[in-house]
Amino acid sequence: MDNFKFTDRPDQKRLSRTIAEYGDPKTDVSAAVLFLDLQWTYREMQKAYDQVLAASDLTETRFIILMFLFRAENYCLAPSELATKLGAARPTVTKILNRLMISGLVIKLSAPNDKRSILIQLTPTGKAVLQKFLPRNFEAVQTITAALSASEIKTLSTLLQKINIGTRNLNLEEERHHGNN
Amino acid sequence: MDNFKFTDRPDQKRLSRTIAEYGDPKTDVSAAVLFLDLQWTYREMQKAYDQVLAASDLTETRFIILMFLFRAENYCLAPSELATKLGAARPTVTKILNRLMISGLVIKLSAPNDKRSILIQLTPTGKAVLQKFLPRNFEAVQTITAALSASEIKTLSTLLQKINIGTRNLNLEEERHHGNN
DNA sequence: CAAATATAGTTAGCTAGCTAACTATATTGA
DNA sequence: TCAATATAGTTAGCTAGCTAACTATATTTG
Known part of the structure; x- marks a missing residue:
């Protein structure tokens, strides 16, 4: 929605x-x-x-996965590691990686030492996509926040943290409700 | 995501x-x-x-649709009116209404004057679900915002509007990008 | 007034999430 | 050491969105 x-x-x-x-x-x-x-x-x-x-044929999820690989040693991570970092289900990651492989942004390598596992590696194409996208990304973020002064940014950050407190309390409230049944 | x-x-x-x-x-x-x-x-x-x-077997979308009906004359609206109010595609509304009909929260009536159209009416069960949920809803909202003082609420609201300005500018930026190609 | 167009609802099939369950391989521990 | 358990990846099938395209009915217009 x-x-x-x-x-x-x-x-x-x-x-x-x-x-x-x-x-x-x-x-x-x-x-x-x-x-x-x-x-x-x-x-x-x-x-x-x-x-x-x-506009760069990305979704936020695909972008974040590419960034995890970009920052990883040898540009490689196992799908299960990606799933943990993302906090997503493993089958979700499988599907996204299939899509990224089709687009040629990542490739599948066999993992040494563990025949169950594989390694996903960012390709040169994948790196190029990121290097092209990142400047645009930060420009967009800058545009979004441009109407705020440095002190307003600080204030907004503080107020958002107060919402986070409310969220935590709501979660506690819900747990309690559950417990009561 | x-x-x-x-x-x-x-x-x-x-x-x-x-x-x-x-x-x-x-x-x-x-x-x-x-x-x-x-x-x-x-x-x-x-x-x-x-x-x-x-916890009330609702999603935000279902809740909003029920609220539109709750506030409508005779608790009735056409699916196409709901789609417009929601800003969702008509097939999406069809599916949600099917779900709400199965749960007995709404019923389908035939529209007078237009044989293409139908009317969706909130049932007494639907009203009861809302009347039970609404207090919990406002309680939850209160919990979320409880850490903020009245003046902080005002400040946060102002700062969010500045983000809205940034969003509008980002949309303009994107339109321009498109035009340039 | 008949033909063209527009609108209402639905169906089919797409994406991006999810869980459950399967296969293959590793690890643990009796 | 070998049986039980755990982990990696995938497959199947679910939900909630979407668009395209269909049928039926209304409306507009030549």
């Missing part, structure tokens, strides 16, 4: 009405608005960033 | 090195860190929020 292009979003007024009817009386409407704003900001940002990646 | 559980994320140091090699010399490393922080904060928050929804 991250790519939906909503034409009807709840505004302050509608949200207030719903909260008045169904929320705890001490619920802060502006907090709920902020939550929706954060979703919106990320989703729009990510759609734009995905387009930048797509 | 929003659900990946990364075990290897680029830190300040690695990012500096890559920017030094491939970024414009005036690229701001802390801006790049902020970009990754914003992605991280949203993704962790959303994973936690999705769990709250899942």
